[in-house]
Amino acid sequence: MIDVLTFDLDDTFWENYPVMARTEPGHYEWLDRQIGHAATFPLEEYQQRRLEFAKRHPVRRGDFTWVRRETLREMLIEFGLPTDEAARWASEAIEHMLELRHDIIVFEEVPAMLVTLSGQYRLGAITNGNVDLRRLDIGKAFDVIINAGEFLAPKPDARAFLSALARMGHTPPSRAMHVGDSWQEDVLPAYRLGMKVAWIDAKNEHHSCPEGIYRLTHIRELPALLERIDHAN
Numbered sequence: 001m002i003d004v005l006t007f008d009l010d011d012t013f014w015e016n017y018p019v020m021a022r023t024e025p026g027h028y029e030w031l032d033r034q035i036g037h038a039a040t041f042p043l044e045e046y047q048q049r050r051l052e053f054a055k056r057h058p059v060r061r062g063d064f065t066w067v068r069r070e071t072l073r074e075m076l077i078e079f080g081l082p083t084d085e086a087a088r089w090a091s092e093a094i095e096h097m098l099e100l101r102h103d104i105i106v107f108e109e110v111p112a113m114l115v116t117l118s119g120q121y122r123l124g125a126i127t128n129g130n131v132d133l134r135r136l137d138i139g140k141a142f143d144v145i146i147n148a149g150e151f152l153a154p155k156p157d158a159r160a161f162l163s164a165l166a167r168m169g170h171t172p173p174s175r176a177m178h179v180g181d182s183w184q185e186d187v188l189p190a191y192r193l194g195m196k197v198a199w200i201d202a203k204n205e206h207h208s209c210p211e212g213i214y215r216l217t218h219i220r221e222l223p224a225l226l227e228r229i230d231h232a233n
């Protein structure tokens, strides 16, 4: 019997590559049009500096929005802007980045599926990314939304899963299923906690699945899987 479903977001409810392919250059070019910094600091430099910044701040490395803003702020000071202006432009660029980040095309089956599932299960979302599900229409279906990176415990850390279950009626892991695409960040940690797992293997990775891990190729296959599990019990 399953009472709770928790979901990953990126590459589970939408394809994330095209989103990031617009977001990454999009906000940087926007900033360049305002202040002309990109000839001195090309996009690759910003990306490299983000990795280095994250290494210097291991505890908060999973808070991608913060890492971006602070990297940009430091870089703009080096570019020669006064401290307060650097902070202001960094914040504005990040606002622009977040706009683009939420310009998402959810797989077409997802909205209706979530409406149905939310009548049968309690739904939670656990993401390492910086999408704020409350900004999307489908966010309404969820009881609990956890941005695990900003929570300083990105998946595969078990704490986001435990927190979600605790906040949904202290549901035992055995009565919950996690749905996600990453073997390392979704499947293994949820399985080790004793949750059931629906693994969206969109990349065709072919891990062998022990009992309790169900391989799907697309989120649209989830309702049929849940019916099968329900009938088996």
Ligand SMILES: [Mg+2]
Pocket (backbone or CB within 6 Å): 008, 009, 010, 011, 012, 180, 181, 182
């Ligand atoms: Mg994912």
